Amino acid sequence: MQSGVGFIHETLPVGMLGCNCSILGDPATLEAIVVDPGDEIQEIVAILKRHNLTVKIIVITHAHIDHIGGASKLRALTGAPVYMHEDDSVLAENLAMQASWLGMATPENPGIDTPAKEGDILRAGSIEAHVLHTPGHTQGSISLYLPTHGRLIAGDTLFKGSVGRTDLPGGSFETISSSIRGKLYTLPDSTIVYPGHGTPTDIGSEKRSNPFVRA
Numbered sequence: 286m287q288s289g290v291g292f293i294h295e296t297l298p299v300g301m302l303g304c305n306c307s308i309l310g311d312p313a314t315l316e317a318i319v320v321d322p323g324d325e326i327q328e329i330v331a332i333l334k335r336h337n338l339t340v341k342i343i344v345i346t347h348a349h350i351d352h353i354g355g356a357s358k359l360r361a362l363t364g365a366p367v368y369m370h371e372d373d374s375v376l377a378e379n380l381a382m383q384a385s386w387l388g389m390a391t392p393e394n395p396g397i398d399t400p401a402k403e404g405d406i407l408r409a410g411s412i413e414a415h416v417l418h419t420p421g422h423t424q425g426s427i428s429l430y431l432p433t434h435g436r437l438i439a440g441d442t443l444f445k446g447s448v449g450r451t452d453l454p455g456g457s458f459e460t461i462s463s464s465i466r467g468k469l470y471t472l473p474d475s476t477i478v479y480p481g482h483g484t485p486t487d488i489g490s491e492k493r494s495n496p497f498v499r500a
């Protein structure tokens with residue numbers, strides 16, 4: 286949980302794979318963006334209620350089940366549109382296969398209400414999230430950069446000391462390397478990175494010491 290003056294940022298690991306869901310809110314306008322509501326929608330809704338937030342948009346960084354699994358439920362409860370890159374549509378249509386790999390029930394594919402595009406700026410009150418298309422872990426993977434708050438929500442593209450796996454359908458190490466070098470390592474070193482799993486890091490540390498992709 287990280288909340289500051291004029292900004293709410295709550296993170297919680299959801300589901301059996303511990304996908305980090307982010308809730309970004311403006312405490313003045315009470316508008317919010319929810320990123321990767323993979324599961325545990327009741328927990329997410331409880332946090333939204335605690336801050337009196339209204340969800341403007343549901344962002345899916347990529348269509349792996351641990352990130353997209355609860356999106357349909359959250360949309361039904363909030364009426365907010367689902368925002369995702371179209372290059373992950375095929376993955377989203379294969380949720381039954383992803384569920385069978387994990388031995389879990391198949392969640393509903395929410396589809397895409399608003400297609401994500403490089404350069405889009407998502408707004409919730411004073412919060413501005415710049416959309417970066419960062420393929421490699423999946424073809425439609427996106428990251429969100431919040432320049433005002435110096436934060437990056439990286440999905441499964443960049444982790445503390447690691448990068449997203451590229452051995453699943455649609456993955457490419459060459460592509461993820463160029464996404465990270467070209468679009469993430471060009472952000473300010475002080476940018477705090479919130480990965481899709483595990484603990485936060487910062488761009489400067491990963492540029493210096495990430496064993497998979499160096500600056």
Ligand SMILES: [Zn+2]
Pocket residue numbers: 347349422441
């Ligand atoms: Zn993933």
Ligand SMILES: [Zn+2]
Pocket residue numbers: 302304349351352441481482
């Ligand atoms: Zn994941």
